Amino acid sequence: MAQSILAEQPADMVSPIDEVLSKREEPEWHKPVIGRYHASQLAYCLRRQYLDFVSPVTEYDSDGARKMWLGSVIHKVLENEILPFTEDSFTPIAVEKPVWYGLPNTRDGMIVGRFDVLLMDPSGELAIMDVKSREDLYYVDKEGPGEHDVRQLAMYQGATRIEKGYLWYVGRRKGDDLFYRQDLKKERFRWMVAQGSLLHQALKLKELPEMCPQYGWEPRYCKHRNRPECENCSLNGGGEQ
Numbered sequence: 001m002a003q004s005i006l007a008e009q010p011a012d013m014v015s016p017i018d019e020v021l022s023k024r025e026e027p028e029w030h031k032p033v034i035g036r037y038h039a040s041q042l043a044y045c046l047r048r049q050y051l052d053f054v055s056p057v058t059e060y061d062s063d064g065a066r067k068m069w070l071g072s073v074i075h076k077v078l079e080n081e082i083l084p085f086t087e088d089s090f091t092p093i094a095v096e097k098p099v100w101y102g103l104p105n106t107r108d109g110m111i112v113g114r115f116d117v118l119l120m121d122p123s124g125e126l127a128i129m130d131v132k133s134r135e136d137l138y139y140v141d142k143e144g145p146g147e148h149d150v151r152q153l154a155m156y157q158g159a160t161r162i163e164k165g166y167l168w169y170v171g172r173r174k175g176d177d178l179f180y181r182q183d184l185k186k187e188r189f190r191w192m193v194a195q196g197s198l199l200h201q202a203l204k205l206k207e208l209p210e211m212c213p214q215y216g217w218e219p220r221y222c223k224h225r226n227r228p229e230c231e232n233c234s235l236n237g238g239g240e241q
């Protein structure tokens, strides 16, 4: 019988990527702290964030972890290999700038975050840019920036009072990119602050907030969907949109 020339995967060898990423997923690695709410999360379903605080899913999700990792690799490559050399597109001033914003009517709650680039654009004005990586830019090109991205950027713009902004999408598959000018929309900023207040109140009172699966950009991947608290979510065929 002819021997197969295809090499076999060694059964005792685990993926080094999974090995390292799964260690980062251990609960203590990024344990959420009540009173500190991340701008990158607040635009999603509030119930999802509440569950992340009170009973996080700690099971390692290889697909999700790899997507996050690839996103962070792209950010690092842009930071080290592109931004230091730009001249005509814009002038970067700082990267990874931290932002915080105290929630109104409370002394123990704030929204925190970190935006990607503080820059001077070709007109000489200061602007905030947030970078988003996507597997493919087809839908971004067709439909424009996602509402959750616009809201997250609005949070940074409102907190820093820098009203000019850009969203920069980079495709993981082709390395293509798209830019959108996105100046501050104040109602989005107020909406984000209100989300922070609702989450803070829900955690203090230990009350489940409402379901809002429509806020996620990939809601079908919500890791809480099999929980009893989410039985009526539209992701499970329920009526809650």
Ligand code: SF4
Binding pocket: 045, 046, 047, 048, 049, 051, 211, 212, 213, 216, 219, 222, 223, 224, 225, 226, 229, 230, 233, 234, 235
């Ligand atoms: S399953 Fe639905 S309701 Fe539950 S956290 Fe996820 S998006 Fe929200």
